[in-house]
Amino acid sequence: MTTQHRAAVLGSPIAHSLSPALHRAGYAALGLGAWSYDRFEVDEAALPGFVAGLGPEWAGLSLTMPLKRAIMPLLDEVSGTARAVQAVNTVVFGPDGSRRGDNTDVPGLVNALAERGIHRVEAAAVLGAGATASSALAALARICDGEVTAYVRSPERAAEMRALGERLGLRLRTAGWDRAAEALASPLTISTTPVGATDAFAPDVPERPGALFDVLYHPWPTALAAACAARGATVLGGLDLLVHQAVLQFDQFTAGSGGPGGSGGPLAAMRAAGEAALAGPAAADRT
Template sequence: MLRRAGVVGDPAGHSLSPAIHRAGYAAHGLDWVYDAHTVPAEGLDDFVRGCAADPAWAGLSVTAPHKDAILAHGDPDEPTRLLGAGNTLIFGPTPRVYNTDVPGFVRAWRAHRLADIRSAAVVGNGATARSILLALAGLGLRDLVVLARVPQRAEALLELAAVLGVVAEARGLEEPLLAVDLVANTVPAAATAPHATRLAAAAGVVFDVVYDPWPTPLARAADAAGTPALNGLDLLAGQAVDQFFLMTGHQVTFEGCRSAAEQELSRRSRL
């Protein structure tokens, strides 16, 4: 039987996940189909139910804005329940929801042979920020500054930090920042552009969730400061390793996933 998987989001057409998963299928000789599906919030329930009713479907990769809502469609594992957000739905007698962004960030960090983290500043307070916080806690994080345009909206992230034993505070994005091991940006590049030089100067390492277009203003500032920079391709490739295994039972590598994503970006740039 032909098996199916895909990525669901709004929009989803820009996603590099099809290129990554299809490369994995080719490497393992799997007769699988993986497509991108743009589904608005009001259509998510019907779309997921339709997939679940078809035994050909193995699972879904889940991107914005559905990472919170997808928890209603399966039994979340403990990290996903803690975060209140998932990025992987696996169909079956008991559908399950996972968040592979968490181990994916750790995998990307280790792939670059970077040291454990004691202090960090995270820009933003959404689902990706929560996932990165949980990943950082596993890498030894002790102190966190949440930078937000409206610091009062970071309350949920501060509560998660407290659960994880991380000392955290929220500040305005424009406020001064002391030196930290990592500055992680989870918001659109335009929001950090006016602050890029200052943020990069405070960072031992920069991570920007954006990967296209690259470099972002924050990445350019990091390069000028001689600061290592990771981008969204690192997270995308890292999370795909576990996601591919959950869907297929086969292993892929971080390097293979990142290469597939880079090749697809290069192909698109020539169109």
């Protein structure tokens, strides 16, 4: 009898998640008919009970907001990357039922940039100070040779970002949001802000902008992404991050349960599934 393997994404709200489309496309591409991937609406209060009720058929979980920090006390092991940014988006179950947490957003950012030919930068800027901004700093700690500037809205957020930069060994300075348009002169800008937050900067794009990684995927392109692209910049979007972090999750889940993990996952099939989902009739509901 074929052993069944399960995985899922948890969060609240979760109906908009593209993760099921990506992972299911990966299973189909590799002929993994015994694998399934679902989504579950789970908030922080319900998380401990949900995890405790999982059976031996479970290979892994993807975590989105607001669970990336709430999951950490429930784990037996947390990777150094996830501990540094205090966010777990991946849980892998061992054969003995142990739970290991990781963060694939950080290497996903690095891999997405590398795919577009960006392996090292001499300086960078980050717009925003939330969980994704923390992952961006950790990614830049791996590829940036010089100073990183984080543009934030409050002194409290600035202090948090500076503390994280120090833990990561990053040369980091912070600046107020009123100066955020300056980021566009950087060799690489990573925007981690909500929809509409950077629209006003589109007219400020310089004649020769650096690369832009805007982590939004709907609506796409953002006004800032379109303006940068119009001036010839390398522009990456949220789907690039989503696909690359999902490929790394896919790899960990299947490796942990005897699947073909280690291949890096079927990137092309997962990207195509994400593009199709965003182009479909439900795309307007995805934010």
